[in-house]
Amino acid sequence: MQSTVTDLDSLDITTLAQLLEMDSQQTLVLTVNNRHARRLLSELSDSLRDDRRVMPLPAIVPLAAWFRQAADQLSFLPQAATPAHYLDVFAARGLWQQVIEAVEGEETLLDTSMAARLAAEADTLMSEWQLDVDPAAETHDFQRFSLWQSRYAECLAERDAEDVNASIGRVCDAAAQGVLPLDFTTLVLAGFNELSPRMSTLLSGLATRGVHCLVLQGQRPSAGARLRYALPDTDQEWWAAARWAKYNLQQNPRGRYAIVASRLEADVALAHRALRLTLPPGEGYNVAVARPLAQWPLVRAALAWLSVLADFRITGVSTPRQLGTALLAGACVGAHAEAAARARLDADWRHKSVTQISLLQFTGMLANATPQLHQAWLGCVDVLMADRSRLGLHAWSAKFRDLLGRLGFPGSSPGSAAFQTLEALDRALGQLGQYDIVWGEVSFAKAVGLLTRLVRETLFQPQRDPAARLDVLGLLEAEGGSWDGVWVLGLTDEVLPASTRPNPLLPAHVLRHAGAPRATPERELQWAGVLFDDLCRLAPQVCFSHASHEGERELRPSPFIAHTPEAITPGYLQPPAAGAGTRLEVLTDDQGPALQADAVMPGGISLIDYQSRNPLWAFVKYRLGASQLPDYGQLADQNARGLFMHRALELVWKSLKHQDALHEAAVQGQVASIVDEAILAAAQEHLAGYGDTLKRLEQERGRVVVLQWLALEQARMPFAIEALEQPVTWQFGPLGLKLRLDRIDRLHDGSLAIVDYKTGNGNIDPKSDWSRQRLVDLQLPFYAAVMGGGGTDAGVGALVLAQLHARGCQVRGLADADLGVPGLASVSDWPAFEGLDWSAVLLRWRQAIEGLANDFIRGDARNRFEKRADLDYCDVLPFLRLNEAGSDNV
Known part of the structure; x- marks a missing residue:
């Protein structure tokens, strides 16, 4: 004894x-x-x-x-003297966070959640490793932690509770x-x-x-044979490991094998892809990686619906992003029957840049689009709005189950994995109901937030398939296992041994003296040695691999395998040669059917622009009607600012009409009042959803920019406003294309100047775009060459890009005469137009634009582009398959 x-x-x-x-x-x-x-x-x-x-x-x-x-x-x-309540890790961390926020007061840390996590860890380390900190060695961080720890103990006593460490x-x-x-x-x-x-x-x-x-002491097998492979990158490691697994599973029909990954959680998507595409059909495998419960589809859907209800309960409005997440997640009444209608609602909000939706509006939309969900929604809202009082988490947990049930959650009969997910969610709801002692009575939104945090911190993994002969595990999960063969990948010197990570709230020398985990390199090296020894005993033969590079960064093998000679790569690990065993037939199909002569193809002038940038882009968007969904609208996006500024200037010039009126208003000191009136009216139209402070800031900024621009306008040669926001239609064969011009000025010589406002801060010089054979950003050249009449008195004599920005206003473009505005170039200034006059440039543009239009009509769908930057805003990129076509597809 x-x-x-x-x-x-x-x-x-x-x-x-x-x-x-x-x-x-x-x-x-x-x-x-x-x-x-x-x-x-x-x-x-x-x-x-x-x-x-x-x-x-x-x-x-x-x-x-x-x-x-x-x-x-x-x-x-x-x-x-047993405490009445027990706090699990989640509840204890919540109490730590409350304590830290109360102790720090107005000096609350930026991330109290992380501080709470570190404090709980430090508290456990002190007890587990019986740490004693001498007062003379106390750091400032430790002193703050001691204050938190003292208050935390008081809070436990006040609640007659204990946490895991105290228990x-x-x-x-x-x-x-x-x-x-x-x-x-x-x-x-x-x-x-x-x-x-x-x-x-x-x-x-x-x-x-x-x-x-x-x-x-288990019957530990002796260390197996050790092989080392160096692969170019992590992707190649996974593909090699998948081919190794396929070969061994076929060679030994009764064998059991494992792939052990150092970063399995980060590489899990790549792992699934490599295994699915490499293993024979029907060959199952188990991936032992637990993801946060919140990431599983049914839990994500439940949280989305509860968050929507919380938004409506608090403010009566929600955002399209939040509502769209819930509608697309489904898991409700009519999950399959009304899925398309729910998706159409989400797409409509995106295309219209809707920024918020009221409860009344959303309910009406459901009535028109999804009648089954609408009926369930009405009952759910009635229950939620009937009692707006604060409740304990036990009551909210029951309320959550009731509300989700009324919505028809989970929507359809779940499969095995989904059923296990539902069981895990139900356990989480039961767990949430035990936290009244920490959080007391809270609002509905707070309860939803706590449930969200809980399922984010709760790891979940469905049960493994016992019939599968291939296991994919992390380093710790593989410890102590036994297989017929094992491949360990990702073994670089950054993984084994791992870097130290001492708790920053405890003095480093105290942790070193105690030999606490993660405290010293020696401690990590010792732990890594034990782990590596165990890895070597997992199978009669263990293959270790490491990547040579991660992007541009060079990687080194772990010192535990660095001295093992690199093995000769066997044939079955080599990637199959392109076309091996299969005769590839290549078919270039870049010609679509031509438009019928009597067809009508509506669209904007962007159709020609896309045809110039990449014919396949124009074909997919306008002939196939396909494009990616735009992102959800935001209050402070550039489009809202642009609309606001365009409308303000439109109203200013509707009031002034010509430069003489601007001069007269300046003499009489009325310019500021005219601008203020226009700014206010434009803000009411386009900034209605902004908060008061943001709206005021945008109005102040807009006022400064407009006044700067009007000062520049006063210095110009005389002009009068010919048209504002002028719509134009061009009929060319079956094409009926529309264009809207910000502004058309009548100049002193009778010619026209087309003005296009730009509210961003990027480069607006059009030289490189307009001098190309296949010109892009061609709205102004299009109007000048195709619609403007050429060099007659009524023709276009200047194309003006006006940049309106708080850092300063400037002008770029091309003109046939001097407008008195710095920044405009003449034809002779651009080398690409050497030897041409204004009329010749317009003719060249006209021929280029009509050529592009004819290409589109004929069905030209070539996947070609001149500059990769031409596709920066392409909304059909997946169709272009640039990863296969290459980046030099000119």
């Missing part, structure tokens, strides 16, 4: 065979986690002899679960005092690599009660 325990080496050893011979009623096996408990149970079952297929096994319990059970047993002791401490204290109820005389530790000081104290207390403490 031992009276003290310091480390695992001081404990006696036992084996699986000896464990089976022990008195199962008096033996307790504690495992380091749930995974080890399941694995040990499986190993014990497999090791039973044929004549003993049924026999009692000892209790096998994860350490955390046993601490909870022991704390519950203590509550039955007469002298036990474990109470069990260890009871063991040391000899009052912990025991139903075992033998304790076996399984899966532990070390003992913390608190764990050693616990075992010492149990030893003084006569408990025999043992360490289970």
Whole structure:
């Protein structure tokens, strides 16, 4: 019998065979986690002899679960002062956050959630590793933490509650005092690599009660053969590992194999793609990566609907983004039957740049588009709005279930994985209902926010397929396993050993002295050595791989495999040669059917612009009617600002009409009042959804910009306004294209100047766009060459791009005469037009534009472009398949 325990080496050893011979009623096996408990149970079952297929096994319990059970047993002791409430990790972190916000007051940290996480971790480290900080060595961060810790303990006492750390401490204290109820005389530790000081104290207390403490030593296989492969990047690693798995599964139909990834969570999408496209059809595999519960589709849908209800309950309005998320997620009445109608609502809001929708408007839209959902929605809203009081989380949890049920959640019969997801969501709702002691009565929106946080921090993974012979796991999940072959990928020197990560709230030298986890490079190296040794024992042959580069960054192999010579890559790991075993036939299909002569193809002048930039873009958008959905409208987007500025200038010039009136208004001091009136009217039309402060700022900015522009206009040669926001239609064969011009001026010589306002701050010089053979951004050249009459007195004599920005107003463009405005070029200034006069330039443009129009009419759908920048705003990029066509597709 031992009276003290310091480390695992001081404990006696036992084996699986000896464990089976022990008195199962008096033996307790504690495992380091749930995974080890399941694995040990499986190993014990497999090791039973044929004549003993049924026999009692000892209790096998994860350490955390046993601490909870022991704390519950203590509550039955007469002298036990057991707290009335227990806070799990999520609730404790919430209380830490409340404490930090209260202590810091107006100096609240930017991220109190992260501070709470670090504080809870520091509190556990101090207890687990029995850290003692000398007052002379206290850092400022530790002093703040000590203040939080003191207040946190007070809050626990006020609530008559304890958290996980305090509960474990109470069990260890009871063991040391000899009052912990025991139903075992033998304790076996399984899966532990070390003992913390608190764990050693616990075992010492149990030893003084006569408990025999043992360490289970499994039948560890010897280290297998070791191979190392260096691949160009992570993508190639996964494809090589998938080909390795395919080869081995086919060679050994009864074998079990594993791919172990150091960054499985980040690479899970790539892993699925490589395995699906490489493994034979019907060959299943298990990916052991748990994602936050909030990322699973049904949970995401539930949160979306609850968030919509919270928006309407608080303000009576919601955003198209929030409503669209809920409608597209579905999981409601008419989930399949009304899916298309829900999607059309979302698309309509996007195209119209709607920024907010009231409850009344949304209800009306549902009535017209989705009658089944509309009826369910009415009942849901009636229940939600009937009582607007604050409730405890237990009541809100029940309310959430009721509201989701009224909406028809989950919408259809779930499959196996979806059913497990629903069970996990139901457990989360039950868990939420236990948090009244921390948050008390809260609003509906606050309750939805807490549920969202909870499911984001709750990891979930459906049960594995027992028939699958390939497992894909992380480094920790693979520990202690056994397969016929293993491929470990991603083993760079950044992964093994990992970088240190000491808790910043605790003095670094204290953590180093205690040997706390993640505190020192030596500690990480020691842990990495144990892990690598275990990886080498997972199979008779273990393949290790690492990427040579990540983007432009060079990577190095882990020092644990750096000295292993690179293996010769076998043929089955090589990617298949292009066209291997298959004769590829290439068909270039870039000619669509021509438009019928009697057809009518409406559109904007952008049709010609897209035809110039990339004929396939124009074909897909206007002939196939396909384009990506625009993003949701935003109050402060550039389009709203542009509309506001255009309307303000339109109103100003509707009032003034010509330059002489501007001069007269300037002399009389009336320009500012005219601008103010126009700004106010434009803001009422286009900034109605802005908050008061943002609207005021936009109006002030707009006023400054308009006044700057009018000052520049006063210095011009005389002009009069010919037209404002002028619509123009061009009929060319079956094409009927429309164009709207911001402004047309009549100049002093009788010619016209076309003015186009630009409200962004980018480069507006059109030289490179208008001098090309296939010109782009051609609205102004189009009007000048095709609609403006050429060089007659009524023809266009200047094309003006006016940049209106708070940093300054400027002009760029091309003119046939001097307008008195700096920035306008003449034809002779552009080398591409050398030897041409104004009329020749207009003729060249006309021929180019009509040529593009004829190309479109003939069905030209070539996937070609002159500059990659021409496609910066392309809304049919997936059709162009540039990753296959290449970037030099000129």
